[in-house]
Amino acid sequence: MDINVADGKTLLVDGPASVTLVSGKAEVFGYTLRNMEKVVIRDGKRMPFFVMEPATFKVALGENANLEEVDGNTIPPSWDKAYKELSTIRSKPALALVLGTADSGKTSFCTYMVNRLLNDKQKVAILDGDLGQSDVGPPCTLAYAFVSRHITDLFNLEAKNAYFVGVTSPSRAVDKAIQGLTLLKNEIMGGDLDFVIVNTDGWVEGEDAVNYKVRLIEQIEPSIIYCIRQDEKLKPLMDAVKSFPTVIVDSPQTIKQRSRDKRRSLRELGYIKYLKNSKVQSIPMSWLKVESEEVMVPSKNFLGKRREREIYSMLGMKPLYMVELRDKVYVVIGKNRWISPENVIKTEEILGKKVVITFKGDEKGLLLALYNDEKKFLGIGVLKEIDYGRKVVKIFTPVSSGISIVIFGKVRLDENLKEVMSPTIEESFKPP
Numbered sequence: 001m002d003i004n005v006a007d008g009k010t011l012l013v014d015g016p017a018s019v020t021l022v023s024g025k026a027e028v029f030g031y032t033l034r035n036m037e038k039v040v041i042r043d044g045k046r047m048p049f050f051v052m053e054p055a056t057f058k059v060a061l062g063e064n065a066n067l068e069e070v071d072g073n074t075i076p077p078s079w080d081k082a083y084k085e086l087s088t089i090r091s092k093p094a095l096a097l098v099l100g101t102a103d104s105g106k107t108s109f110c111t112y113m114v115n116r117l118l119n120d121k122q123k124v125a126i127l128d129g130d131l132g133q134s135d136v137g138p139p140c141t142l143a144y145a146f147v148s149r150h151i152t153d154l155f156n157l158e159a160k161n162a163y164f165v166g167v168t169s170p171s172r173a174v175d176k177a178i179q180g181l182t183l184l185k186n187e188i189m190g191g192d193l194d195f196v197i198v199n200t201d202g203w204v205e206g207e208d209a210v211n212y213k214v215r216l217i218e219q220i221e222p223s224i225i226y227c228i229r230q231d232e233k234l235k236p237l238m239d240a241v242k243s244f245p246t247v248i249v250d251s252p253q254t255i256k257q258r259s260r261d262k263r264r265s266l267r268e269l270g271y272i273k274y275l276k277n278s279k280v281q282s283i284p285m286s287w288l289k290v291e292s293e294e295v296m297v298p299s300k301n302f303l304g305k306r307r308e309r310e311i312y313s314m315l316g317m318k319p320l321y322m323v324e325l326r327d328k329v330y331v332v333i334g335k336n337r338w339i340s341p342e343n344v345i346k347t348e349e350i351l352g353k354k355v356v357i358t359f360k361g362d363e364k365g366l367l368l369a370l371y372n373d374e375k376k377f378l379g380i381g382v383l384k385e386i387d388y389g390r391k392v393v394k395i396f397t398p399v400s401s402g403i404s405i406v407i408f409g410k411v412r413l414d415e416n417l418k419e420v421m422s423p424t425i426e427e428s429f430k431p432p
């Protein structure tokens with residue numbers, strides 16, 4: 001379908017859709033489109049095409065896609081001002097951090113800043129600190145990318161390096177998220193760059209959220225902080241960061257709010273992207289270091305036969321697998337096996353350790369991160385099975401070699417790479 005739009009107007013397109021500029025002049029988030037360039041808008045995303053010279057677009061709309069024409073430019077004037085301010089910073093690389101609630105326009109603002117910087121031939125990197133709605137790396141990871149060409153969607157960037165946190169919100173892993181962002185920031189700052197744009201997640205309300213952001217800012221030490229003001233929700237955070245160089249910018253009026261479900265399905269596009277061309281890899285446990293819950297768990301069982309038998313008799317059964325650590329004992333039992341709760345309590349008393357019971361099969365679907373022996377992030381995977389008999393771990397992943405460390409996430413995916421809602425997972429499954 002061809003659509004003509006007059007200059008001075010904006011064509012808003014809700015994905016899934018694709019838009020090709022056939023003639024005229026238009027820009028998306030600060031980037032002037034090339035003639036015949038095709039822009040893909042993902043499901044759950046909206047893109048504003050601001051028309052500078054009467055334009056004709058070829059538009060293909062997918063299911064539930066939508067199209068709307070509005071007057072003027074939907075990019076707030078404060079964004080242009082914000083860019084001009086950024087471009088005056090002389091100390092390089094200059095680091096700009098973006099704060100805002102969910103759906104306030106953080107990603108779009110980052111995209112806009114990146115494009116404007118590229119217009120001025122600056123060397124730019126983006127550090128993506130949003131775990132739940134990650135643009136750059138896989139979901140549940142922090143990641144960065146160097147940006148050498150204009151972009152309409154940060155999702156199309158290839159991550160240069162990533163840090164797996166394993167959850168969709170930093171509220172569940174504050175220290176890890178800060179550690180990861182600091183690590184990646186230091187790595188980026190070593191490169192030859194003029195500007196680094198740091199995006200953050202939308203967790204901004206409440207004391208914990210404010211503390212997290214303040215701690216993050218203290219670690220990252222941005223040259224400038226942009227607060228995207230949408231409503232009063234950001235006020236306490238803005239007050240808390242007043243002592244830092246802060247600039248308030250507006251949230252676009254035409255922004256599209258997403259439901260929780262939409263956010264999840266956008267995230268699932270991320271799993272699909274980073275699990276494309278996956279195969280099931282069977283890796284001997286003895287080759288791997290398995291890291292779960294900050295603990296490095298030995299993949300070999302160092303329990304002596306006698307000690308093993310002692311614990312079996314306390315439990316009143318022989319489990320499939322068992323590991324004894326300093327403060328706990330992990331026990332894996334068959335799916336339909338039963339273990340007497342009294343025996344577990346008795347065992348805990350005798351050993352003075354917590355006994356963590358896991359059922360075989362509970363591991364299925366857990367999101368994993370795979371690293372090489374130098375702790376370089378290789379990619380993500382989904383745990384298919386731990387075969388305790390053969391002592392192999394079966395992982396669905398596109399990573400085909402070099403896996404040496406496996407880090408367990410808390411998110412679980414089903415066969416179709418959809419997130420499984422499982423509130424009990426943290427309690428019920430601790431991998432061995």
Ligand SMILES: Nc1ncnc2c1ncn2[C@@H]1O[C@H](COP(=O)(O)OP(=O)(O)O)[C@@H](O)[C@H]1O
Pocket residue numbers: 012044045046047048074075076100101102103104105106107108109133202252254255256257
């Ligand atoms: N100026 C604008 N006009 C229309 N839609 C916009 C504009 N800015 C952002 N959007 C859309 O609104 C949605 C939310 O913006 P996004 O940048 O993803 O927010 P956040 O990263 O804060 O969650 C996205 O689909 C985005 O493309």
Ligand SMILES: [Mg+2]
Pocket residue numbers: 106107108130133
């Ligand atoms: Mg975003």
